[in-house]
Amino acid sequence: MVDAGFWIGGFGLGEGIDERPALLSAIIDVLPDEKPRMISGLGLPEEILEGIDAGIDLFDSTYIYSLTLGGFALTFSLDKSGNQYKYQKSPIESDLTKINLRAKIYRKDMSPILGNCTCYTCKNHTKAYINHLFNVHEMLAQILLEIHNTHHYLTFFHVIREAIKDGRFEKFRQTFIESRRAHYEREAVCA
Known part of the structure; x- marks a missing residue:
């Protein structure tokens, strides 16, 4: 028999991306480490990386389906x-x-x-x-x-798992998010 984990819902419904890490930390801090944690509502690559960093194990999202449509x-x-x-x-x-x-x-x-x-x-x-x-x-x-x-x-997700396994996840996460943020800032200046 499999022990149940925790499902976290309500994300991606209006909170700012800057508010999310503190909210995730507040939730994850009260959940036991030995149980899996699944979240709904996060799907963008940056959101996935922030969720993993906070301690999320599984993601439920319509991101791929919505993109495809x-x-x-x-x-x-x-x-x-x-x-x-x-x-x-x-x-x-x-x-x-x-x-x-x-x-x-x-x-x-x-x-x-x-x-x-x-x-x-x-x-x-x-x-x-x-x-x-x-x-x-x-x-x-x-x-x-x-x-x-x-x-x-x-x-x-395979690249993320490899980064975790090799002890490079934090560097991978920071580089990924910072390089995308830098691109968006350059685009805003050019516009």
């Missing part, structure tokens, strides 16, 4: 050091995490979503094909995109 493909860097300067920048968006495959710019783009991705979608299909499928409202567009997004996010 919107036509977005995850493209953020899976660099083992956490550096987000090595990303595939979208020619039409300033977001480091994703590209919108519904956009007209991808109509003739014969490259995969990510050149180094090993998922079925990237190995067998182009951005142009997925863009076409979205434009003709073909259900296959979401299936192919969900394959890529799920693969990308599972690889992200």
Whole structure:
């Protein structure tokens, strides 16, 4: 028989990202260490890293599903050091995490979503094909995109597990978050 753990709900419903670490710490501090802790509502890469840092073991999120419905493909860097300067920048968006495959710019783009991705979608299909499928409202567009997004996010979790195992998690987390924050600050200055 498996002992039950703790489910933490109500996050991602209005609290600021700067408020979240203190809230998570207050909750985690009163929960026993030997029981697993699962949280709902956190899904962004930064939120996952902050949750793990606070002591969360499991995540329940609609992040991948919501991205896929919107036509977005995850493209953020899976660099083992956490550096987000090595990303595939979208020619039409300033977001480091994703590209919108519904956009007209991808109509003739014969490259995969990510050149180094090993998922079925990237190995067998182009951005142009997925863009076409979205434009003709073909259900296959979401299936192919969900394959890529799920693969990308599972690889992200693999990189996190490796960082934890190697004792590099804190450095990975800091580098990942700081490099993304620096990018967003540069974009705000340029705008």
